[in-house]
Each structure stands twice: as structure tokens, then as C-alpha cells.
Amino acid sequence: MQAKHVLDRFNLWLEQSDKVLEYLAIEDALNLMLGFYREIRIDDCDLANDGDMLLFQWGVEQNGLNAHFSYNLTRHLVVEKTYVDDDGEWIDDSVKQLSLTFRYISNLKLASLGQGNQWCLHPEELGEFEQFLHTHPATLAVKHLHARSIDLSFKHLE
Known part of the structure; x- marks a missing residue:
């Protein structure tokens, strides 16, 4: 599968799990994202050169007058495309x-967790990363909370 199709493929993965995005529990979200990373390879990303990684991020974000605690899992994809022109070959x-x-x-307990992130650089690290996620204070703190919102997005970064 190519990186440009990852959102459609994840939506199918979600549908096949009989889960609904708007009602996902944090444990279900972890299992879905980790399973998707474990099972689905992206053909146009170089796994050996950090082209397909997982990123866990947490922390309080200020949105105007309101603060919210964000808990995020991201599949980070680097697509290398080779071009040839008059100056030779180059990679974008x-x-x-x-x-x-x-x-x-947000509340005092969530705010006390601070902000941070952790990377999983390769599927071989997935077991350790999974253990980290399931026992992380942010996961334990939100495990039984109702999320104000749950968003799935696919972005191209410049």
C-alpha cells in the first residue's frame, strides 16, 4: 500500500474491528494503532531509514481560554521520491x-503529567513501545475518562 492511501486503509481497519471512532476507548485506540503498525506496511516508505514510525504525544494544550489535555498517537511516514532533471538525480x-x-x-491531575513524546522507530521495538504506552501515567490517567473529542486526521507536512 502507498502512503497516500493510509487513511482509507485505517478507516477500513477500524470498520473491520467493529469499533466506531467517536466511541473508542483509549485501550481500543492503542490496540488499533499498534495493530495497524504491526500488520500494515507502507510500500513507498523506507522502514530501515526511519520512514515509518509511531509517535506518542501527550500534554495540555491551550485553545483560547480553554485548556484541554491531548493524548495522541501518530503514524509518521516519510515518502522518498526520486527525481531526475538537467542537474542530475535528487530525492524529495x-x-x-x-x-x-x-x-x-484538563484538570490538575492531567496538567501535572506535563508534556512529552516517545517514538517507536521500527516494528521490532513495538513490544517495548506497547508496554510503555499501556503503563504510561497519561494512559492510566485518561483510561476511564470520557474524551471531549476524538479526531482522526491525515496530514501532509511541509
Whole structure:
């Protein structure tokens, strides 16, 4: 599968799991994203050169007067395209991200977690990364909370 089709393929993955995005529990979201990374390879990304990674991010974000706690899992894809012109051959990297973001009403407990991120650079690291996610204080803090919003997005970064 090519990177440009990752959102459609993830939506199919979600549908086949009999889960609904708007009602996902955090544990279900983790299992879906981790399983998708484990099972689905992206043909136009170089896995050996950090072309297909997972990123976990958490922390309070300020949105005007309202603060919310964001819990995010992102599949980070680097697509290399080779071009040939009069000056020779050159490579253009295009970064795409499939992101699943949960937003919660912030409180003192969530704010005390600070902000941070953790990368999984290769599927071989997935077992350790999965353990990290399931035991992380942010996961434990939101595990039984109702998310204010759950968003799935696919972005091309410049």
C-alpha cells in the first residue's frame, strides 16, 4: 500500500474491528494503532531509514481560554521520491502523518503529567513501545475518562 492511501486503509481497519471512532476507548485506540503498525506496511516508505514510525504525544494544550489535555498517537511516514532533471538525480522527502487524537477537559491531575513524546522507530521495538504506552501515567490517567473529542486526521507536512 502507498502512503497516500493510509487513511482509507485505517478507516477500513477500524470498520473491520467493529469499533466506531467517536466511541473508542483509549485501550481500543492503542490496540488499533499498534495493530495497524504491526500488520500494515507502507510500500513507498523506507522502514530501515526511519520512514515509518509511531509517535506518542501527550500534554495540555491551550485553545483560547480553554485548556484541554491531548493524548495522541501518530503514524509518521516519510515518502522518498526520486527525481531526475538537467542537474542530475535528487530525492524529495514528503512527510505524512496519520494521527488519532483524544482531547479531554484538563484538570490538575492531567496538567501535572506535563508534556512529552516517545517514538517507536521500527516494528521490532513495538513490544517495548506497547508496554510503555499501556503503563504510561497519561494512559492510566485518561483510561476511564470520557474524551471531549476524538479526531482522526491525515496530514501532509511541509
